[in-house]
Amino acid sequence: MQTQVLSELNTTTxxxxxxxLLDVMILMPHLLSGxxxxxxxxxxxxxxxYVIxxxxxRQDLAK
Structure with a gap:
């Protein structure tokens, strides 16, 4: 159960x-050069x- 919640949180993140990032690219592209x-x-x-x-x-497959 905890792994599923963490996976959903990771996807949302x-x-x-x-x-x-898309918002910054559209609204304030000058910030991308600093x-x-x-x-x-x-x-x-x-x-x-991605690493997480x-x-x-892999842990899910091992169970």
Missing amino acids: RLALVLL AFNPMSVNGASLALA YKTQH
């Missing part, structure tokens, strides 16, 4: 990060979410 810009921060967060997803998926 990834979707929200992508939508926020240090610690939304692209690098969201990219790192999405990569971490893959790890959970």
